Amino acid sequence: MPEPERKIPKFQRFLVQWMPFGCAAGLTLHSVLASNLLPAVFLAFGTGLTSLWVVYSQAFMKEVEREVEKLGEQHARLLIGLLKVLRRTIINQTISVLPLPYTPKARYCKHLQYSYRGLTIEGIHLNKPRALQDVFVEVYLSPRDRVDHVPTGLLRQRYDDKPQNNIGYYLAQMPKSWQSQRLAILGAPGSGKTTLMRYVALMYALRIPYRLHPKAPQYLPVLLYLRDICKEILQNPNVKLTTIVTQWANNLLETKPLNLPEGWFADQLGRNQCLVMLDGLDEVANAGDRQAVSCWVDRQMNNYPDTSFILTSRPLGYQEAQLRTAIQVLEIQSLTKEQIEQFVWNWFDVTESKRHDTEDDVIAHEEAHQQAKGLLAEVEKQPNLSELVSNPLLLTLTAKTYHKKQGIPLRKVKLYRTICQVMLDDLPQWKGRSCLSYQEKLSILQPFALSLMRRGTRSFTLEEAEPVFTEHLGKLHDAPTTMEFLTQLQAVDALIAKEREGDYEFAHLSFQEYLAALELKDTNQQQDLLAALHAKGKLAWWAETMRFYATLQADITPLIEAILQEWDTAQQFNLEKSLFGLDLCQEGSVEKKVREDFLCAPLKGLNLESHEIVSKLQPHNYFKLAHYLQTEQWKVADIETFYVMGQIMEGWSIESLKEFPGVYLRMIDQLWLKHSQGRFGFSVQKQIWVEVGGKLDYGADVEAADKAYEKLLQELKWNEKIRPINPPRLDVDAHLPVGRGWGKVAKNRGVWLGALLSHSSL
Template identity: 55%
Template sequence: MILLDGFDEVADATDRQHISEWVDHQINKYPNTAFILTSRPLGYQEAPLKKKMQVLEIQPLTPKQINEFIHSWYITTEHQRRAGKDPELAKRKAKQKADSLLKQIEDRNLSEFVSNPLLLTLIAESHRFEKRIPTRKVELYQTIFQVMLVDRPREKGFEPLPLPHSLSVLQPLALALMQQGITKFTFEAVEPILAEYLDKLPGSPEPFEFLKELQAVDALIDKDKEADYEFAHKTFQEYLAALEIQKTNQQHILRTALQNKKELDWWQETMRFYAAVPDADSTALVQTIVQESETSRKLNLEKVLLAWHFYQEGLVAADQKQSLLELSNEPLKILEPADFQYAQDVQPRYFKLAHYLQTGQWYAADQETYEVMKRIMGGWSLQGIKDFPCPDLSVIDQLWLKYSQGKFGFSVQKQIWVEVGGKLDYGKDGQAATDAYDALWGVANWSTNLWGAAPRGHLPRPLLVYGLSRELCTLLSHPGL
């Protein structure tokens, strides 16, 4: 078995394509050998293997898995903390702390964070030291660095540098690595940077000792090979680089990256961190995206969604906020005035869906419908469908109806439901609803993914992902339709 890890961390797209071709060659040369390649989705999509491979994606943790992980994690840490002594006390303490963390996750609506295994681990680490977890990503990373650079060293018995001092060295290092398009580095390559900034600090260690101390606190920087170092996770490097850009007023780096697809892929997470840094002004970034869309008369979905992140997380001047709103509202203008006004008020909730429908991306629109409804409900449930806001259901339905010229939409499915004898009441035994569900399934041909060439009522299909006849009956009888 051959395991190739971190394919996406090859920053240069040309180099990544060469590696992809090399892997293809090795697979053909050794047909009886199993090859496993790991990558972030985007990195692989840009340079996929030519040989047909089974592609698997790591799925978000389920609520049950999150619960099990946190309880198991705390049991392990509490036993280790007590060196195996008094297991009953360790078990009680672990339950108390796990329950506390789970409650904070629920109260702060951090479901998206904790569904990521890495972030869940970091959140658990932060909670163990701080007893509370922040609600915003940038604050979470701030807490993580406090834990790694200050709390952990003290727990291990030595006095670390003050956090601002350590950051004053790590931030310029991270920015230099980002500008070079690399994550791994040798000590010799970064020694001048480390020395320059460490020399400014009283009582600071030598550069090599500085790296060793970072390793000692569970790999903020990880010595991967004999001569290579890297941040334990690329997002650490991106977060630190964002802090340095804000501190040194080098926003031009991000503006330049916005104008180049390859650079944008590399810098995008740093941009997101930058927008959330206190006092970081994202006006110029939003302006760059809006002006590009207006000049080219072609909307770049990825960039506009990024601009909305800047809008929501950072400081943006009022005129650029208005320009972004006008740009995003364009695909919503097909709606009737009341629906348009509501959709505009809750932007960017419906911009992405409207864009997919406007451009005929039916599969993407179907998936986005599911995601939008799930976010509004806070997770799919029968009660969530019953309580679904009427204005939101109307906007979703009307977008589908108008962009498909009356072919798709929940209201179309409602018409078919009634036509095949269904009643808008589930009833005591639900048999009529079950029969109508089966009939609608046949009329809409839900057994096949036909998308744009599909029959009337084929889309949208969020309840195929989640529900059965009761859920669909509840949705189609909703007063919002």
């Protein structure tokens, strides 16, 4: 086999092989001639070693040649790739900056910019327009092998194990193969299908498709709403795509018609320059009409086999009228936590800038920061809310209805009222597919939701729903059948989801709870809630319904009285119901005396003014502490004491401990004394501290304070790691009231203990 051609020149190879030997031999000869015998001996030995390099280097150089060749190829590919990116960036930026000649294409793109630059949401009125570019957050798309594998519900589980890419990735794939030129994007109601298509059209109209993807091809965007053109298609099934597109483009702005040259769009489509986006197959109301429109779309795809098409639809609408053309099905995924946060920050930044009528106002950005921070914190705290905002429509409604200065319960009820109004009334009317009015739908759904709550279930079958639906539909004029109404709720209103064949449920349990609360309020039925308070294990199921009811109802005094009565009967209060009662008091209206009796109940028997405590301290703090002490959970009570004190002081320091509010310190001390029969508490510790010679205030004498503390440990034989709250003779393993954090707040524990026990309130 012939030796491969050498890449390193012969002269360089010769130098690498013989230069070490030549240099070593020359130095040896020089040392001999200079009579430096000892260096000459060492250099002679080195010269002998370099002679081995001559033989070794032959194989070495061959391997170096191979590796250098590989490295050179890699670097060349990297350099070429960087040059391509640079070239593409320069071209994209130049195209986006340089003005287009005043051609039909330029006029068309300008009309598209006017039409799609603002954020519009179906069925929702936005007080102030928002720029789509400033608010838009790209959603992820995942491929699906079968249409019936795409979930149909308003809220659905994310599939993080599936490939996820944005729309730009799929646009970049379109020129590579014909299979990538046909996309069907399916998504739940409010998942952002139309907004996504408008954003794609806007990026192409602005000549900045590289924002979608660095390799996005250059297209002329065409966005047709199928609900607007279906009438013409149904009247003339053979109408050409060029005819519809030309009519649509000329009417983009009625006050400024485009008046494109005849045959201009036919030429663009013929040269495969267009990206045709057909939005909302599901919005064609009648199933038969939908199938006819689907057949028309099939014909257009066959007529223009090299043109790129994107069709959008809800899953149910597409299942009933699937395209026959081979098409890649993509599902819009729910929003991730990061996408939700990005949208919220974008939304409030734009909103406050609009309100302050400036983009660079510091106050506007600060207001936006506070609003976004508040909403995200609330979403984090409420599991139901965090599930809802994974849907772009519901996230937009949440951001729209949120106001930082309004109480959380009112915001929550306002949000659900807005969601139901939009889903049951605004969207169906906007689509022209409303079979009943909003109030008529509520008159059916409210009692049905309450019946599901009473049964303790979310799911139902058609047979189970039929008696309730038939009863209420029978009272309405020209009402649909039960099946038609259920189909409307599922396919159009999206408030009902079909989980399995024959099984239905509300799109989210909180919708069921809200509607049930509305029914309880309208019919003044508190007995269900009172029964849930007393029945074991039912409170968790009814809790959210009660919270909605508390905010909706004028007076929830009977519910609080029921909790008080249970305390009196059991001679102790249940922590779960106590904290739940606090929530109800905060969310609803309660008679003044009953509210005060409830808030003061944990402090009964204490030698202090309870109402003074109630007016100054957060009830959650002393409710938990009183419960742990009453049930003799000393360690947990000790941890809670440390937590409560830290909250009141807003951080631990000697100064804040000395200035600790006396009314709170007396409350904590007396709670410990009461429930421990006088064994535990700060006043007990103070007495022991003085008995062993400790001072109440050592000031700056840290060394003396530490010695006193050590003496206390030795005298009482406290475990250094545990530090019990009381002397060991009481044989209770508990901490000091600040024991859990004692080692964290300071090393000088004697100073801290002296500062605490020297408080004038003890």
